[in-house]
Amino acid sequence: MGSLSPAERLRLARIALQDRGIASPELLAPEILRSWDRCLEAGLEPHRTPEVIHVDEAILRQARERYEVTRRLALAEMHNLYHQISGSNFMIALGDPDGMVLDTITDDTFRTTADAKNIRAGGLWGELSQGTNALGLAAGMRAPVTVHGAEHFFTIHGGLTCNAVPIFGPTGDVAAVLDASSDCRSRQRHTMALVKMSVRQIENGLFREAHRNDLVLIFHTRAEYLRTLSAGLLAVDGSGRVLAANRQAEFFLQGLPARPGHHFAELFRTGFNQFLDEGHRRERVRLEDHEGSSYVVAIDNLRQACPIHAGKERRAPEAKARAPVARADWVTDFVAEDPAVAAALRQVSGAVARAVPILIRGATGTGKELVARHAHRASGRPGAFVPVNCAALPDSLVEAELFGYAEGAFTGARRGGARGLVAEADGGTLFLDEIGDMPVQLQSILLRLLDDWTIRPVGGGARSKVDVQLVAATNVDLEVAVAAGRFRADLFYRLNTVEVELPPLARRADFAAVARHLLRAIDPGARLTDAAVAALAERPWPGNIRELRGVLTRLAIAAGVGGVIDLADDGGTARGTGGPGAEATLERAVIDRVVATWERTGGNVAETARILGVTRNTVYKKLRGRPEASSR
Incomplete structure (x- = not known):
């Protein structure tokens, strides 16, 4: 049955399933075959409409x-x-x-x-x-x-x-x-790659959350990748004992004992105490492992995890509080060549030097969270940056989410209770995103916090004072919301002590720099031609930077790892990249690139996958989409 197309193989497999109640090994992918077998063993019938049970x-x-x-x-x-x-x-x-x-x-x-x-x-x-x-x-x-x-x-x-x-x-x-x-008719072949990227981001967040009181080493062989998804994360305690490593850290340190219970000294040639001393003096440290690989390393949570080194910080806390200007190397993860954006950053740096609240306005996708993170770095605060999506806070648990709770405070409360988001931001920055969408009944809770910055866990416990830099962001016209009774005027005036507004992407003077910066984060080896930048710049970009990142991701997938993106080559079709015609163009480009590489390697699937930086399964799927395959 090797000459059958994937669609025909699946059609025959369905007939065998529905007419004879069997799963055909020669017609199905292994994981689908095993799943069908389990369903048949459980007595499920493919024609039956299953009831979807919803819990209360x-x-x-x-x-x-x-x-x-x-x-x-x-x-x-x-x-x-x-x-x-x-x-x-x-x-x-x-x-x-x-x-x-x-x-x-x-x-x-x-x-x-x-x-x-x-x-x-x-x-x-x-x-x-x-x-x-x-x-x-x-x-x-x-x-x-x-x-x-x-x-x-x-x-x-x-x-x-x-x-x-x-x-x-x-x-x-x-x-x-x-x-x-x-809907399978609108199937998009790049979706899996995007889902995987999102999952890695979530996993890294879970890693940081689990080790927020431990040293977290962020490292990569190349400095420009340090704050990307390809960086390794290694958690160690104050004595240098390894607590955990993410999958990328295990990849970098393969052959070395990067497992819980082992020690920093078993991985790297620099002594642990010397490493900590250098970490207090510099933003980034160089390390070499025992296999000879060299890394650029940044350290999170250094003050909390190693209090005995607190006196060795680069500057005294008082000097940090007075520093009004951010260092140039703090602006590393976004572009600020546009005059309006540069002015916003100067305002933010001045505000955090005085520890006053900041309100960031701008349409969805303009980079409000990036500016908030810049504010955190510019403040020099040793604590964590804690983002809170105000629109996603559950009404019934908002106080527990913000202020923490004692053990047994409510049904489902975790053993030992929880600190709460405000406590996590103590000594750092609390970022209230989508503040304009916070329900009115919850705004009074936030206002109470801003009055004295003291918190008390739900269900008991003593009150404690916190030191937090507050940054809020919204795409809502708060003046209109206040007039309509949807937002408290007293809260609005507390939040907008310093207010900055980010321009939409279509109005930014540094569009080319933004596009190339985003592409470097997606695929450092890929390149946008001037013609491609000009074509992209013609679009209105209602989704702003977030939309541009999505489009560049799809173009990078189409071009292959390290490819050149030149939209002028397709006769202008890709100028409307978001439309259905362009989606077909992108998919066709992906298939053509895979087929060309496959033919150049003499039909070697493994070598094709290696050259393009994809899995063999991806190569097989793209080969099925070539014209001669789909016509069989």
Whole structure:
């Protein structure tokens, strides 16, 4: 059956499943075959319409509380992913390790479909209830999986294409599953790559959260990659004992004992105390491991994890508080060549020198959080940068989220209680994002905090004072919201002591620099031609920098690792990159590049994958999309 197209193989597999109740090994991908076998063994019938069981609100609430940290990190990333996936008829879902849907973000077109009504919070999508589906399968396999169309066990789910990736916690357990599902007719082949990037971001956030009181070494062989997803994260305690390493750190240090219980000295040639001393004197430190590889290293949480070194800081705390100007090397993760943006940064630097609240205004995707992070760095504060999505705070648990809670404060409260987001920001920066969307009844709680900056955990405990730099951001016209009674005037005047506004991307004078900077973060070896920059600059960019990042990601995938992006080559088609015609152009470019490389290597799939920097499975999929394959 080697000459059959993938579509024909799947059609024959469906006939065998539905008419004879068997899963055909020669027709199905191994993971789909095993899943169908399990479904048949469980007595599931492919023609039957399965009932989607939805748990009650109390059980859903308890599940959300159980995975509160993962949810907080994932919801922010889900919004980013939502803006990166272009087109319509799609949804993004977060599931727990057992296949219960915790949260969804749904496109308006998809929201009205029968599938959307079933894939909602509280729904159980484990394999034994809903058959072969990506969310349930990814958790069980502990690996990314795509289930396309008729690969779903139940016929009724055959109109969906689902891409799901497990999210691993710092201990190696599956913490959740992130899924992007769409109408299979609008299937987008770059979606899996975007979901994987989002998952890595969430996993890094979970790692940092688990080790917020430990030393976290951020390292890479090249300095420009230090704050990217390709950096390694290594957690050690104040004595140098290894606590954990993320997957990228394990990759860098392969062959060395980068496992809990081992010591810093077993990994690196520099002594641990010497390393700490250098870390207090410099923003970045050079390390060489025992295999001879050299790294650039930044250190997070140095003051908290090593208080005995506090006197060795680069500057005294009083000098930090008075420093009105940010150093040039602080502005490393965004471009500020536009005069309006540069002026905003100068205002922010002056505000943090006086520890006054800052309000950042701007449309969605203009870089408000990046400016907030700049404020944190410019302040010189040793504490953490703690972002809070005000629109996502649950009404019933907002005080517990902000101020923490004592053990047993409410049903589902974790053993030992929790510190709360404000306490986590003590000595650092509290970033209140989407402040304009905070419900009115919750605004009084925030106002009470701003009055005296004291907190008391829900359910008991002593009051304590916190030292926090406050930064808020919104895309809402707060004056209009105040006039309409949706936002408290007293809170507005407390927040906007210093106010800055970021211009939309289409009005920025440094568009070319922004585009090339974003592309370096996506693929450091890729290059945008001047013609490509000019074509991109003609677009209105309603989604601003976030939209541009999504478009550049798709173009980089199409060009291949280290490729040259020149939109002038396609006759202008890609000037409307977000449209359906351009999507087809991008996919065609991906397939053509894979086919050309495959032919150049004499049909060697492994070598093609190595050259392009993709998996062999990706090469196989793209080869199936070449014209001669699809016409069989």
